[in-house]
Amino acid sequence: MTTADRLPAxxxxxxxxxxxxxxxxLAATLVPQIGAGGSVVMRLLFATIVLLAVARPRLRxxxxxxxATVGAFxxxxxxxxxxxxxxxxxxxxxVAVTIEFIGPLALAASLSRRLLDxxxxxxxxxxxxxxxxxLDVPLAELEWVGILxxxxxxGFWAAYIVLSGRTGAEFPRLEGLALAMVFATLVTLPFGxxxxxxxxxxxxxxxxxxxxxxxxxxxxxELLALRxxxxxxxxxxxxxxxxxxxxxxxxxxGQRLAxxxxxxMALVVAASALVLGLGARxxxxxxxxx
Numbered sequence: 001m002t003t004a005d006r007l008p009a010x011x012x013x014x015x016x017x018x019x020x021x022x023x024x025x026l027a028a029t030l031v032p033q034i035g036a037g038g039s040v041v042m043r044l045l046f047a048t049i050v051l052l053a054v055a056r057p058r059l060r061x062x063x064x065x066x067x068a069t070v071g072a073f074x075x076x077x078x079x080x081x082x083x084x085x086x087x088x089x090x091x092x093x094x095v096a097v098t099i100e101f102i103g104p105l106a107l108a109a110s111l112s113r114r115l116l117d118x119x120x121x122x123x124x125x126x127x128x129x130x131x132x133x134x135l136d137v138p139l140a141e142l143e144w145v146g147i148l149x150x151x152x153x154x155g156f157w158a159a160y161i162v163l164s165g166r167t168g169a170e171f172p173r174l175e176g177l178a179l180a181m182v183f184a185t186l187v188t189l190p191f192g193x194x195x196x197x198x199x200x201x202x203x204x205x206x207x208x209x210x211x212x213x214x215x216x217x218x219x220x221x222e223l224l225a226l227r228x229x230x231x232x233x234x235x236x237x238x239x240x241x242x243x244x245x246x247x248x249x250x251x252x253x254g255q256r257l258a259x260x261x262x263x264x265m266a267l268v269v270a271a272s273a274l275v276l277g278l279g280a281r282x283x284x285x286x287x288x289x290x
Contacts, residue, residue, distance in 0.1 A: 012225035013237045016218035021097070021244040023213030025252035028088045030206045036085040038195030040188045042207030044078065047215035048181040057175035066170040073163035073176070074183025080156035082188050083149045090146025092255040094246030095131050098268050099147060101242055102128060103154025104161055105268075108275045117275050124271035130264025131257070177219065239272035 030039045062070075087096040105124055109117040132147055167176035199207075242265050249255035257265070 009225040009229040010237060012221045013229065014240070016221035016225070017237065017241055017244050018248075019213045019221070020218045021093070021241065021248040022252065023210050023215075023218075024084075024088070024093050024097070024245060025248040026206060026213065027085055027210050028093055028249075028253055030203060030210065031085055031089050034195040034198055034203055035192065036082060036089060037188065037191030037193075038199070039192070039207070039210070040078070040081045040085050041185065041192030041195075042199070042203070043210045043214060044081065044181060044185040044188060046208050046211035048178070048185050050211065050216050051174060051178040051181050051219075055174040055178035057171070057178045062170070069163065069166050069170050070176050070179045071183050073160070073167045074180035075187050076156045076159040076163055077180055078184030078187040080153050080160055081184070082191055083156060084153035087146045087149035087153060090143040091150060092246075092257065093249040093253065094242060094255065094257055094265065095261065096146065096150045096153075097245035098131050098242040098265050099128055099150035100154040100157060101268055101272060102151065103156070103158040104238075105272050105275055106154075107158040107161060112275070120271040120274045124268045127264035127267030127271065130267070131261040132264075133258070133261065136260065174219075181215075239269050242268055242272075 027039055027043065030042075034042070084096065084100060087100070091099075102124060106121060109121045132142065164177075167180060170176060171179070246255075246257055246262075246265060249257075
């Protein structure tokens, strides 16, 4: 039994969440140097190399449906990352992650027939209005580009959840994820290829750190945890991501959120815990694939 197997599954999930958000905070320091496109390409390139080496996916023996599924999964993965990294150039990471979280929250609620889930989504929408400061800041001064990019990332996150479940059904172990990472790298390459001449030893080191923190480590920890963890518990833990993002933004980037923004974040976290965890009857990916 490995050390990871001896740790409680919730600890593994929390470690993965912390890893992702601190990886995002590190990415926020890289985006101003080489742009969102360059940052995403660098992260995906390193993560793809690691996952291909670990998974060693087979290229033969897959149906057209399987290739279409993994291709769509990779496109969603790549554009989700590109839109999110783009939002970091305009918004604090805690705000960006909270707005992005509307994607999986809306997906989970749409698969439910409970009135309570619909009310939770409305509460989350109020929370997003609060954290975006739309009530306090003149409309002309709102970071509309960042807000729209974060919402776009949330939409692709919802697609990622659905397609990850379908990819898992078509490919064994990590093979589907490794192949999807190839597609993700290719689809984002046009956005970041122009930044390649400006890649330095420092940016490469950051890119490697982001790849490990935001992709390799959390994906591996979640894979281990989900073998022993109920979907409801996983959903509740996942709902802590916006709060963890705000903490990472504070510790790494010195980003402080206003009281109204923190209240909005609390609304989103509570709504997410209700829809994804306490009230969940079925995993969103499973439900969508059914």
